[in-house]
Amino acid sequence: GTTGAGSSADTVTLSDAARAALAEKDFASVTTDARATLDALLAAAQVTSPLKDGAVAVDLGKVDRRELYAMSINSNQKFTVDEQKAAAIELQNRFDHALAGPTAVGRVTGSIKGLYTAALAYFDGMGPEEKATAAYADQRAALEQMLNKIEADPGTLPGAVANDPIDAYMQRLAAGETGGLRDI
16 A cells, blocks of 8 residues: 555546436336336226226326336236226327427417427437337437428428328327317
């Protein structure tokens, strides 16, 4: 050993993104937490299935997005078909809610650009497991492609590109499947 005031130790400072990545739970832990969360919700609601007559019967609104994704894909085969469907419905509802405001603005302005910007932000907020799927890559690429088309021709309508999730949203909206209107 040496004595003295000097030290040869280096200090490493991690960025906020690096700290967040280190703090992020592995997907097995997310899946375990999802099972526990869902069990607690079912017990609190005194039901055995999160679905009733094809609709979600428990409030999944506060469930973590990664947990919902784990449920929807039946991660580690811990979830029933009804639980998978309920999680998929909640994920779809969250996407629809993210687009509700930009849809209203688009109706006033006549521009759908805000829908695509909001959808890209929603997709960017997905967890790493979702981002690793082919569906994510295809849909995100379609959103970017449509945004470029809209920049070039503001009259471009959804559906001009394959895998466009806004096109599917607009079809659900026209069919009245995106939730009820809020009483203002």
